[in-house]
Amino acid sequence: MSAEDAVFRRERVIRFSDCDPAGIVFYPQYFVMFNGLLEDWISDGLAVGFGSLVLERRIGLPTVRLEVDFSAISRMGDQVVLSLAVERLGNRSLTLALRCESKEGQLRMAVRQVLVTTSLDTHQAIDIPPDVRAAIARTTAFNS
Numbered sequence: 001m002s003a004e005d006a007v008f009r010r011e012r013v014i015r016f017s018d019c020d021p022a023g024i025v026f027y028p029q030y031f032v033m034f035n036g037l038l039e040d041w042i043s044d045g046l047a048v049g050f051g052s053l054v055l056e057r058r059i060g061l062p063t064v065r066l067e068v069d070f071s072a073i074s075r076m077g078d079q080v081v082l083s084l085a086v087e088r089l090g091n092r093s094l095t096l097a098l099r100c101e102s103k104e105g106q107l108r109m110a111v112r113q114v115l116v117t118t119s120l121d122t123h124q125a126i127d128i129p130p131d132v133r134a135a136i137a138r139t140t141a142f143n144s
Helices: 028-045 050-056 130-139
Strands: 008-013 063-070 079-089 093-102 107-116
Touching (some): 028 079
8 A cells, every 4th residue: 555545535615614704714623624534534444433432432532742834724615635644653642644735735734643542431541442553554554
């Protein structure tokens, strides 16, 4: 699998609810969009099921670190592509590279996000479950 094949992507329209009064994306809305992308990746890309992971298995994926670079604005009505790639897979955490680009490839913003797997009962870090780890290895170019 090539590194390009390992990138999970979703197209999205920038909506009125994403924007501030100037008609551009209000920056916290990007994090809402990327959280949705993460849920889609776990459910559709990894075939694990985000709802099952959280509600039944009681496993959370809170963010513990964010690095963000804003490169260009997105306006209401813009068609963008959100992408997610695994940069690092640890025992209890994973680092993601997230991007928002125009359909023509213009970078709007890039995020490096570190997530940790936790028990939602104890709120303590736990090892990434074996099935989740296997799904990441199966669907990405990442070699653990």
